[in-house]
Amino acid sequence: MALVTSHQQPAALVVALDLLGLPNAEAVRSGLALSLFRSGSISVASAALVAGLPLPRFLEILSSLKIPVVEGGSAELQEDLANARPPGRRGDGSL
Secondary structure, rough: EEEEEOEEEEEEEEEHHHOOOOOOOOHHHHHHHHHHHHOOOOOOHHHHHHHOOOOOHHHHHHHHOOOOOOOOHHHHHHHHHHOOOOOOOOOOOOO
8 A cells, every 4th residue: 555645745545456355356446447437537448447457348348337438419429420520521421
């Protein structure tokens, strides 16, 4: 365990989960990753790292738990997709 300080104030407590003697440290890591992702504290890629899982497997878990990877509705998604297209391209494949 290590205490990280910033300007002589506690900023973080680092704990090696594997050394705590927990019966299932992997489940603790996954639960922590899910919680941090759902709260918006970390990205999905960072959450996969915390969980110790490949990103595709973590995405499968999110899907099975019906946890959305992106927020917003279909209108927002369509707008994001339109903004991601190269200039001059329409969504129908024509120029």
